[in-house]
Amino acid sequence: MELSVMFFGADDASAAGHAAKYDDIMAITRAADRLGFTAVWTPERHFQQVGQVFPNPALLSAALATATERIHVRAGSLVLPLHHPLRVAEDWAVVDNLSRGRVGVSVATGWHSKDFVLAPGAFEGRREQAFRDLGLLRRLWAGEAVEFTDGAGERVAVTSQPRPYSPALPLWTTTSGSPQTWEAAGGLRTNILGATIGQTREELAGKIERYREAYTAAPEQPGAPPRGTVTLMAHTYTGTSDEQARELAGGPLKAYLRSYVAQTAANKGADGRAAALSEAQLGTLTDFAFQRYLNWGSLIGSPETCRKNLADLADLxxxxxxxxxxxxxxVDEVLAGLERLADLREGM
Structure with a gap:
């Protein structure tokens, strides 16, 4: 089982808070590099309380690449319909060279309507565009000349520069839980980035099986490995005991869950049910989600509890x-938790 570190949090809205947040990200990433974690994931988020300091994973990954030695730096995720695939290839080739081949990108279709003020025409067909441009990204990374329309309206063939350090770009597809996305990722022969939260163990087992079957049946793709990687995000704090971990993580996690529901309610593409919740209902929903998540899917607990949960996810x-x-x-609690998590991983 590989262990990585993911940033995705809700942040202080002040400029001073943002500056301190970047310091924390740097300190945690350096520690993860030293402790042997596989990768650090940073997301792409826009205009929201959740994830204010993450508008561009390539930019932050460039900084992290130069501050570390071995840990991989990955986008988790990049909203591909918001970007021209040529720009994505260029930006991540820079990071690939700075890191000497330690990059990876998980492609998301996007979900929040407000994000698409950056590309309003792409919102309706975002899923189809993301999967189409993923193929273009593979071709550009491999050095193939691809035709695009220039400023004079002419079709011209261009080759992305600079050339990347790695011959192939490790790609993931991000899923919020749709079985169709799991199957599509297998058909495209990308790795897949999902989450444990919001689904049962049985549901997740079925989606992983569906992904594996689609991947095996799919034709080979340039740079794709013979077997895809299933990466699952899980809220993590390895404490000294179950009680200590839940006491420390309980308040922050409940607050995070509330902020996430509020963001969902602001999405014009949502069904409106979250927006209709009263404060009391929102509190009840948050408490229920918290207790359910502690029972299965998180890595919040003692080292022994986290070890058992990791073994269960591996079996899955x-x-x-x-x-x-x-x-x-x-940040001090996060760093202490990572130290304990690294220690238990060595014994697995």
Missing amino acids: GCDEVACFVDFGLG
Whole structure:
């Protein structure tokens, strides 16, 4: 089982808070590099309380690449319909060279309507565009000349520059839980980035099986490995005991869950049910989600509890856990939790 670190948190809205947040990200990433974690994931988020400091994973990954030695730097996720695939290839080739081949990108279709003020015409067909441009990204990374329309309206063939350090770009497809996306990722022969939260163990087992079958049946793709990697995000804090971990993580995690529901309610593409919740209903929903998540799917607890949960995820078919650490704990608690998590991994 591979263990990575993922940032995705809700942040202070002040400029001073943002500056301190970047310092924390750097400190946690350096520690994860030293402790032997596989990768660090940073997301793409826009205009929301959740994830204010993450508008561009390529930019932040470039900084992290130069501050580390071995840990992989990955986008988790990049909203591909918001970008021209040429720009994605260019930006990540820079990071690939800076890191000497340690990059990876998980492609998301996007879901929040407000994000698409950056590309309003792409919102309706975002899923189809993301999967189409994923293929273009593979071709551009391999050095193929691809035709696009220039400023004079002419079709011209261009080759992305600079050339990347790695011959192939490791790609993931991000899923919020749709079985169709799991199957589509297998058909495209990308790795897949999902989450444990919001689904049962049985539901997740079925989706992993569906992904594996589609991947095996799909034709070979340039740079794709013979077997895809299943990466699952899980809120993580390895404490000294179950009681200590839940006491420390409980308040921040509940606050994070509330902020996430509020963001969902602001999405014009949502069904409106979240927006109709009263404060009391929102509190009840948050408490229920918290208790359910503690029972299965999180890595919040003692080292022994986290060890058992990791073994269960491995049995399920998970290859890598992206440990979501910045959901409200202080940086000292996060660093101490990573030390304990690294220790238990060595004994597995």
